[in-house]
Amino acid sequence: VLESTPSATPRLDAELLVGHVLDLSRTQLLARPDQSFTAGQSQDLQQLVKRRVSGEPIAYLTGRKEFMQLTLAVGPGALVPRPETELLVEWAMALLREQMTDHRRLVIDVGTGTGAIALSLALALSDPNVRVVASDVSADALFWATVNREQCGLTSRVHLVQGDLVSWLGTPATLILANLPYLRPDQATGNWEIGREPDVALVSGDDGLEAIRRLLADAGRVLAADGAIGLEIDPSQAASVVKLMEDSVPGLQPRVLRDLAGQERFVVGLRGRLQRNRHAHRMPA
Numbered sequence: 001v002l003e004s005t006p007s008a009t010p011r012l013d014a015e016l017l018v019g020h021v022l023d024l025s026r027t028q029l030l031a032r033p034d035q036s037f038t039a040g041q042s043q044d045l046q047q048l049v050k051r052r053v054s055g056e057p058i059a060y061l062t063g064r065k066e067f068m069q070l071t072l073a074v075g076p077g078a079l080v081p082r083p084e085t086e087l088l089v090e091w092a093m094a095l096l097r098e099q100m101t102d103h104r105r106l107v108i109d110v111g112t113g114t115g116a117i118a119l120s121l122a123l124a125l126s127d128p129n130v131r132v133v134a135s136d137v138s139a140d141a142l143f144w145a146t147v148n149r150e151q152c153g154l155t156s157r158v159h160l161v162q163g164d165l166v167s168w169l170g171t172p173a174t175l176i177l178a179n180l181p182y183l184r185p186d187q188a189t190g191n192w193e194i195g196r197e198p199d200v201a202l203v204s205g206d207d208g209l210e211a212i213r214r215l216l217a218d219a220g221r222v223l224a225a226d227g228a229i230g231l232e233i234d235p236s237q238a239a240s241v242v243k244l245m246e247d248s249v250p251g252l253q254p255r256v257l258r259d260l261a262g263q264e265r266f267v268v269g270l271r272g273r274l275q276r277n278r279h280a281h282r283m284p285a
């Protein structure tokens with residue numbers, strides 16, 4: 001049945017759903033090809049397959065998604081974290097460990113969704129001098145971020161804020177990270193794979209750049225003199241976002257970084273003394 005959906009990975013989808021119903025990992029499942037179902041499990045599986053055929057993401061059906069070292073809870077109202085975003089976290093981690101070492105640091109994850117970026121950074125950097133604040137405009141997204149913060153044991157270390165972009169921020173931030181909505185309406189309409197994820201997480205104005213444009217317009221006010229910004233983008237937006245960064249944030253030197261598929265997926269900008277280090281503009285190997 002799943003082969004009749006537009007999913008690019010029907011076999012993997014089936015394995016994940018069967019594993020979920022049987023409470024087995026994929027490896028365990030593959031090691032037990034003759035595993036049988038109880039009547040209840042078989043009914044559960046049929047329901048899940050029906051929901052998948054109607055376009056629900058696998059992660060909404062299993063209720064979780066792996067990201068970096070975390071297993072995040074996810075469901076309707078939050079974007080399912082994507083693997084390419086892990087590279088933004090790795091870039092930020094390298095910057096915080098190697099370049100931003102000698103002062104108290106404030107890291108902001110704008111549009112946190114499930115909390116993927118903020119929580120994986122906080123977990124990896126168990127440094128009390130790094131303060132992590134994650135924000136989202138959506139109460140539904142913050143519900144999932146709160147659940148995940150608790151599950152990761154990070155409630156005392158990651159602060160959650162409901163608000164628009166960085167409008168709520170009054171103190172200088174060392175590092176601003178954002179994977180904001182960046183699609184145009186025509187890229188999202190009728191797209192089966194993303195149709196059940198919230199519009200507020202996907203689409204941003206007619207050109208997909210409204211949230212990024214507004215963030216950068218306000219970032220100069222809150223970015224520290226030796227601070228940095230890391231944004232995830234649609235590859236078609238690289239030149240526009242570089243220009244927006246140059247025009248909106250004085251002293252910020254932008255660079256485009258690629259994802260593992262070779263796509264221009266991130267624009268990062270460094271300010272002040274960070275610019276002297278060429279490595280800060282590379283993805284860690």
Ligand SMILES: C[S@@+](CC[C@H](N)C(=O)[O-])C[C@H]1O[C@@H](n2cnc3c(N)ncnc32)[C@H](O)[C@@H]1O
Nearest residue numbers: 079081111112113136137138164165179181201
């Ligand atoms: C593409 S999703 C990314 C979620 C998460 N950062 C991740 O990488 O999995 C974008 C997120 O930005 C949030 N968002 C959209 N507009 C926003 C705004 N004006 N201010 C703050 N958050 C916003 C959405 O609610 C959504 O959670």
